[in-house]
Amino acid sequence: MTDSTSRSLSVGSGTFPQSVNAAFDWLARAQQEPQQVHREWRERGIALLPLGKRFNSVCLPAPIVHAGAGTDDLDVVTRTLAELLRGPVIHNAPQNTYYALVDKGPTARWRYPHEAPMLGAGHFLSVPASDLHGPTGLHWAMRPRIVGDLCPVPAVAALVHIARGALAGGHP
Numbered sequence: 001m002t003d004s005t006s007r008s009l010s011v012g013s014g015t016f017p018q019s020v021n022a023a024f025d026w027l028a029r030a031q032q033e034p035q036q037v038h039r040e041w042r043e044r045g046i047a048l049l050p051l052g053k054r055f056n057s058v059c060l061p062a063p064i065v066h067a068g069a070g071t072d073d074l075d076v077v078t079r080t081l082a083e084l085l086r087g088p089v090i091h092n093a094p095q096n097t098y099y100a101l102v103d104k105g106p107t108a109r110w111r112y113p114h115e116a117p118m119l120g121a122g123h124f125l126s127v128p129a130s131d132l133h134g135p136t137g138l139h140w141a142m143r144p145r146i147v148g149d150l151c152p153v154p155a156v157a158a159l160v161h162i163a164r165g166a167l168a169g170g171h172p
Contacts, residue, residue, distance in 0.1 A: 024130045025147075046129065051122075056120040059098075059117050060160070087150050106120075115163075
């Protein structure tokens with residue numbers, strides 16, 4: 001079965017490696033009713049998940065990501081995110097924003113609250129189904145690979161630091 005974007009509506013049906021299916025089950029358990037999350041992924045392609053329970057998210061405006069990657073070419077940006085962040089990243093193309101999924105922790109300790117705010121408890125994140133991988137709409141720039149797969153916070157901070165330097169003319 002397909003929806004109007006011709007994507008498969010079978011999340012967790014064996015299309016992906018078992019580790020990816022397990023990773024999405026882990027994400028779904030951030031919600032009190034994980035079955036509802038799976039239903040939303042099947043029916044709508046996205047689910048709203050609470051932050052601060054299993055993971056937080058760093059909101060990375062596209063200009064920060066592009067400056068950190070040295071380009072706005074989506075293929076190069078995706079490869080750079082894979083190399084630098086080593087974890088799951090959602091790209092919201094209509095909002096020109098990326099969301100790096102990171103370990104839950106105190107958001108007050110995050111070094112870059114103005115340039116790239118860390119969102120935690122009290123916030124929700126639209127999370128795409130496992131088969132949404134761009135290039136338009138809400139999709140995965142990098143899907144989670146295994147249970148608990150998250151971007152290391154220091155790696156996300158390094159990306160923002162690099163971007164700040166590039167945006168300031170080479171001076172971080």
